[in-house]
Amino acid sequence: MKSHHITPSALERELAEGEYIVSTTTPSGRITSVNDVLVAYSGYSRTELLGSQHNILRHPDMPRAVFWLAWDTLQAGEDFMGYIKNMSKDGGYYWVFSQIQPEYDKDGGVIGYRSVRRQPRRSAVAAASALYAEMLAAEQAVETRDAIAAGLAVLRRHLGAQGQSYEQMVAAL
Ligand SMILES: Cc1cc2nc3c(=O)[nH]c(=O)nc-3n(C[C@H](O)[C@H](O)[C@H](O)COP(=O)(O)O)c2cc1C
Numbered sequence: 001m002k003s004h005h006i007t008p009s010a011l012e013r014e015l016a017e018g019e020y021i022v023s024t025t026t027p028s029g030r031i032t033s034v035n036d037v038l039v040a041y042s043g044y045s046r047t048e049l050l051g052s053q054h055n056i057l058r059h060p061d062m063p064r065a066v067f068w069l070a071w072d073t074l075q076a077g078e079d080f081m082g083y084i085k086n087m088s089k090d091g092g093y094y095w096v097f098s099q100i101q102p103e104y105d106k107d108g109g110v111i112g113y114r115s116v117r118r119q120p121r122r123s124a125v126a127a128a129s130a131l132y133a134e135m136l137a138a139e140q141a142v143e144t145r146d147a148i149a150a151g152l153a154v155l156r157r158h159l160g161a162q163g164q165s166y167e168q169m170v171a172a173l
Contacts, residue, residue, distance in 0.1 A: 008060060011092035013041055015119040021096060024103070024114045029054050032112060043089030054115075059087035063135035065151025069166065074102055074113060081170050083120055083128035095125045124173035131158055 015021070022035040034049045042049065042057055049056065058067075062085055073080040079101040087093050096117035102110045120128075135154045139147035159169055 006087060006089065006091050008087060008093065009091035011088075011090070013088065013092055013094040015041070015094060015096065015117075017119055019119065021117040022115065023049075023054070024112055025054060026112050027110055029113070031056075041088060041094050042086070043092075057086040059085045059093055061085055061093075061129075061132060061136060063132050063139055063151040065135055065139065065148050065155060066132070068148045068152070069155075070100060074100060077102060077110075081167065083124055083170070083173065084117070085129075085132070095120050095128070097121075097124065121173070127173045131155070134158075 019037055020035070021038045021041060022033075023031055023038055024033045025031055031049050031052050031054060034046060038049065039046055044056065066082060066084070070080045070082060079099060081097070081099050083095060084098045085093055085095050097120040098115055098117045100113055100115045103112050103114055105111045131154075135151040138150040138154045142150045155166070159166060162169060164172065
């Protein structure tokens with residue numbers, strides 16, 4: 001179930017320090033487990049979350065390029081780290097610093113992914129909001145098929161200006 005019918009609101013929920021939002025997925029991103037903290041912040045019941053795609057949490061302010069980068073990183077067998085603005089069922093939002101890692105079976109095959117999300121620094125939220133707004137505007141200015149490239153171009157320009165890799169930028173925010 002996608003959340004297109006939800007109208008985003010200005011209500012922000014801030015994660016407390018030491019609070020972790022945890023979920024696991026199948027290799028295609030279908031949710032297989034959630035903790036109580038995700039149920040609380042998302043506003044969805046466990047039953048609604050289990051079996052859904054993770055984009056049930058997606059906020060329309062998030063650029064597509066961020067998720068493209070996340071999946072590209074995971075599919076290369078690496079961990080992804082980044083700032084994500086999620087939308088609750090009531091339209092409110094909550095920012096997280098998200099770490100996603102592949103989970104393997106004993107033969108080294110990917111059996112799914114696990115995400116652990118924690119409270120981001122407020123300075124990181126401010127910086128990510130500004131960057132994502134610029135990325136989203138670039139994505140919306142072109143046709144859908146060119147959106148990811150347009151979002152990534154803004155991100156690369158920003159990284160180039162700072163002389164940083166994506167990982168360095170995330171760590172520095
Ligand atoms: C373990 C894991 C956790 C994820 N957590 C989130 C999340 O908290 N919020 C979110 O919007 N997308 C999350 N995603 C990414 C979604 O699967 C999806 O790529 C994203 O919401 C964009 O969806 P869309 O391309 O259908 O718009 C997660 C993916 C994985 C594998």
